[in-house]
Amino acid sequence: MDTRPPRQRLIGLTGGIATGKSTVTNLLNQKYGVPILDADLYARLAVAPDSGILSAIANRYGPEILHGDGQLHRQALGEIIFNNVQEKQWLESQIHPFVKQCFWSALAQLEQEQAVVLSIPLLFEAHLTDWVTEIWVVTCDPTQQVERLIKRNGLTEAQALARIASQMPLAEKIAQADVVLDNSGQIANLEPQIVRAWDNH
Template identity: 60%
Template sequence: MGQRIINQRIIGLTGGIATGKSTVSDYLAQHHGLPVLDADIYAREAVASGTDILAAIAQRYGSRVLKPDGTLDRPVLGQIIFTDPTEKTWIEQQIHPFVRQRFAEHMAELADSVVVVQAIPLLFEANLTEQVTEIWVVACP
């Protein structure tokens, strides 16, 4: 791994739900060979079985947020956090630092890449705009 390229392009790819962000990410990776870092993947890693974050979620909300196999029951958690802004904020405070750390780790590995795509659905909401050099918004009417 070399030194970070001074003029490295870091594309922040964002957009609403079901607008085609994954399609654009896949296209950029497959047809242009660009590395794509995906915040959604990191967020899923954050709450995987055995993680401290999943344990904290289970402690806060009880076993109702866990499936019988011990994995997160996303629909149940969604009902909690999307009806109570305080709980949504709490969840974000648990997950976002993990996601930021994963971006930092992978960006260090990609220091010699001329262009890197960061797919971040909550780019603005999570205040991550300063970690990218340009922003691409995917919109679908």
Template identity: 40%
Template sequence: MGTMKKRPVLIGLTGNIACGKSTVARMLAEMGAAVIDADAVAHAVIRKGTPTYEAIVRRFGPEILGPDGEIDRRRLGDRVFRDPAALRDLEAIVHPAVLAAIQERLAAGVEAPAVVIEAIKLIESGFARACDTLWVVTCPEREQVRRLMAERGLSEEEAWVRIRAQPPPEEKIRLADEVIDNGGDLEATRRQVEAAWRRRVGDP
């Protein structure tokens, strides 16, 4: 009789904007995890021609489109980050499509000791409940502002609008199995990630 293949450990990885989820996800990938980036999945499900695209344009109007007819994420972001009701509407359209795409990928089978689902709205979308372990990446707010300005070209005001549009990190930390503090240097972050991996997955 063949031995049962061990199911990968499903790690939910979240944290507020510009805290360094992608940095931690990269480290986990180097340790052998398969990483599913929910933001990249969201890009795919809102492409022109998809039902999600049609629903977003119906709700927000053609002014959120770029010259190529695709959704301009910056224009859409400017709309929803200043209007909590609009943000909720957008999430109600996008989350189910993203979750369905992720579940499809998991159902196809993944050869890895762990699968990381990296998502800013992992908890709010309800998908954290399906994960075996929830990891939250944190860093000081002033560092988030610096990174948003440096890496995304936002003004300081735009950076604060995006940070304030999110729930306080304490809400995520309260639910976390592992908290990775990414406010220091990369080596310090790596040591925390390796220790968490040993606790939750086993020896790398």
């Protein structure tokens, strides 16, 4: 397998949890019709009921990691991996190869596209920066990030802070970005930033 995807504009979109990456990809897709490849979507496919990866997870953590219908109990898994670096690394070792293969397969189908967005929360952590031609980081005010995560995932403040702390600090991602999008305000403030980034790179 080649170490680089096809030669085209490949935007690596990343940021912190609950900073608004989906808002950015939705706007990009609506405004420019650019294809969006989403690592989170592929990661959900990786742990679909009856998948080998989900079986490995259940074997490691026990049946309580599953709901009655065979679906992954995400909050129970989160309580394990967001408080234990070794378990987080083990889980990523199961899921990342599947996700990478999904990206490669999808990119192979999109060779004629002038641009593709790869939405990858762990772009830096998974060492995938050489896959993309530019890096966009979505950021927001730290207090907003916590509030959004609590509201979106139904977490306590302590749970939200643990999830944020488990990720690479946003400041480190920003330092390596080609584009920084500040999503602290309204969409009306975000959209002009996206337009500038799209036009200038």
